[in-house]
Amino acid sequence: MQMVQEQRGDSTLITLGGRLDVTTAPEFQKMCVGLADSGGTDVVVDMSDLEYISSAGLRSVLFSAKKLRGKGGDLRFCGMSGMVEDVFRVSGFQGLFTIFPTVEGLLG
Numbered sequence: 796m797q798m799v800q801e802q803r804g805d806s807t808l809i810t811l812g813g814r815l816d817v818t819t820a821p822e823f824q825k826m827c828v829g830l831a832d833s834g835g836t837d838v839v840v841d842m843s844d845l846e847y848i849s850s851a852g853l854r855s856v857l858f859s860a861k862k863l864r865g866k867g868g869d870l871r872f873c874g875m876s877g878m879v880e881d882v883f884r885v886s887g888f889q890g891l892f893t894i895f896p897t898v899e900g901l902l903g
Contacts, residue, residue: 797844800826803902806837812844815852823852827859827870836868839901843874848882860892873898 796819797812807830815823830838838859848856860870871893875883883889895901 806839807835808839810841814847816849817851820851820855824855824859828862831862831866836863836866839871841874841898842879845879848879873901
């Protein structure tokens, strides 16, 4: 998985590519927990280049969101398509998170 973190104003943008699965989910979760612990609680995840997400990936998303929300923050998503979008819809995650088609929709 490719994972790039950058600061965009008051928000942190994490761009994911490849697969978010049992092997890579801990790395994503560690990054989100680190942001929450350091006060960077507004996190946007760009999934434009993410090809696959497993149940382990979904668990890391849920854990990260709980951690960020516990610190008064939020975890939002953009750029979903294909299998990733289907998994979020079928799992009910679309109702739990703010999701926009593009980064610009969330960060202007």
